[in-house]
Amino acid sequence: xxxxxxxxxxxxxxxxxxxxxxxxxxxxxxxxxxxxxxxxxxxxxxxxxxxxxxxxxxxxxxxxxxxxxxxxxxxxxxxxxxxxxxxxxxxxxxxxxxxxxxxxx
Amino acid sequence: xxxxxxxxxxxxxxxxxxxxxxxxxxxxxxxxxxxxxxxxxxxxxxxxxxxxxxxxxxxxxxxxxxxxxxxxxxxxxxxxxxxxxxxxxxxxxxxxxxxxxxxxx
Numbered sequence: 001x002x003x004x005x006x007x008x009x010x011x012x013x014x015x016x017x018x019x020x021x022x023x024x025x026x027x028x029x030x031x032x033x034x035x036x037x038x039x040x041x042x043x044x045x046x047x048x049x050x051x052x053x054x055x056x057x058x059x060x061x062x063x064x065x066x067x068x069x070x071x072x073x074x075x076x077x078x079x080x081x082x083x084x085x086x087x088x089x090x091x092x093x094x095x096x097x098x099x100x101x102x103x104x105x
Numbered sequence: 106x107x108x109x110x111x112x113x114x115x116x117x118x119x120x121x122x123x124x125x126x127x128x129x130x131x132x133x134x135x136x137x138x139x140x141x142x143x144x145x146x147x148x149x150x151x152x153x154x155x156x157x158x159x160x161x162x163x164x165x166x167x168x169x170x171x172x173x174x175x176x177x178x179x180x181x182x183x184x185x186x187x188x189x190x191x192x193x194x195x196x197x198x199x200x201x202x203x204x205x206x207x208x209x210x
Contacts, residue, residue, distance in 0.1 A: 015202075015205040015206060016128075016130060018205075019124070019127065019128045019202075020128055022124065023121075023124045023125055023128040025121060089205075090201060090204070090205040091201065091204060092197050092200065092201035092204065093198075093201035093202065093204075093205055095197065095201075096195060096196065096197035096198035096200075096201045097120075097124070097198065099195070099196060099197070099198075100120040100123075100194075100195040100198055101120060
């Protein structure tokens, strides 16, 4: 099992990369589930409409954009929302997208 | 010259469509220029790195998502940022993206 690749520093966050990460509905679902639970979730613990390999790809895109942080607990790969880092880089963006996600409109 | 197609009502705004519209850097540039000027701009009045046909496509995507409104003044097709409608549908989203666009990070 590979170890976790590098995560970007906040100073390296890029709006284009973040929006490309969040435009995908499966990736927004991952973020929404992390936000709703308010706790870290292991990769296998999400309710997602895709297989494991595809989910792994989506986690990687979110991680490379800086939206989530991944770390191991034993053999479990955990996912954490980088809310403070996102808020620092792009104030209001994550909250606005999470809120939009909840709206019927 | 064709007349302007229908614009979506606020109640029909869709977060997926809006994010797909705003993930494109040329389309975000259109929105940024409208915001910076604080006034409506004719289609030929933007500083864009694409040709006229491509620009017309981008205007259409933004219009269909509800981000801009288009109307004619004589033979000029004008573009207006639907800021109030966007704020009503997705509070904070447009401002957060515009602010993110200005950040060096």
